[in-house]
Amino acid sequence: MKCPRQTRRSLLLTTLATGAFLAGRFAAAQEDQPGSDERPQKGDLLVLSEAEHEGKIIKAGDLKLGEPPLHAWPKDSKTSVIRKGSRLNEILVLRLDPGEMDEETRSRSADGIVAYSAICTHTGCSVTGWLKSETGDKDVLKCFCHNSEFNPREGAQVVFGPAPRRLAALPLALADGSLTIAARFVGKVGAQQPG
Numbered sequence: 141m142k143c144p145r146q147t148r149r150s151l152l153l154t155t156l157a158t159g160a161f162l163a164g165r166f167a168a169a170q171e172d173q174p175g176s177d178e179r180p181q182k183g184d185l186l187v188l189s190e191a192e193h194e195g196k197i198i199k200a201g202d203l204k205l206g207e208p209p210l211h212a213w214p215k216d217s218k219t220s221v222i223r224k225g226s227r228l229n230e231i232l233v234l235r236l237d238p239g240e241m242d243e244e245t246r247s248r249s250a251d252g253i254v255a256y257s258a259i260c261t262h263t264g265c266s267v268t269g270w271l272k273s274e275t276g277d278k279d280v281l282k283c284f285c286h287n288s289e290f291n292p293r294e295g296a297q298v299v300f301g302p303a304p305r306r307l308a309a310l311p312l313a314l315a316d317g318s319l320t321i322a323a324r325f326v327g328k329v330g331a332q333q334p335g
């Protein structure tokens with residue numbers, strides 16, 4: 141006869157395995173949905189892409205001045221499809237002091253919040269750093285693959301490292317406190333394709 145503790149343990153393991161399997165199926169289904177690999181469109185919402193809070197709509201109040209960027213996906217506001225089928229849709233969202241932005245950056249911002257492609261223009265790594273620049277005393281967006289730095293106050297122009305171009309910018313607007321995308325990417329996303 142089976143030990144009851146062993147039976148409970150087997151049941152728990154089966155439940156966990158089933159849960160993980162279903163979560164995997166759900167994630168795969170999300171990525172297969174029509175529109176999931178299309179670039180961000182006007183009217184899309186922004187949702188968190190990080191594991192624990194993935195899919196949560198980003199509100200202006202979620203972003204604090206000086207804090208590191210939030211990592212986001214665009215989400216079709218009509219179909220609710222999260223456009224996570226392409227890593228070229230990875231977005232960085234952060235709040236800056238509008239007084240420190242150049243005019244173009246300010247014109248693309250909403251309530252001091254700006255958004256950029258998270259894909260480095262050098263060889264396409266994800267930009268994950270937010271720390272003091274090698275060349276100044278302000279925090280900048282940094283790609284740790286080869287240490288390129290981008291200044292988000294000036295349209296994410298390159299201020300250090302080998303990246304050949306600024307990060308693509310994503311104009312924002314606000315609707316009922318939620319951030320929405322006001323226009324498609326300005327600039328090319330990611331690294332230059334060879335040839």
Ligand code: FES
Pocket residue numbers: 260261262263264265283284285286287288301302303
């Ligand atoms: S890929 Fe980002 S610096 Fe090289």
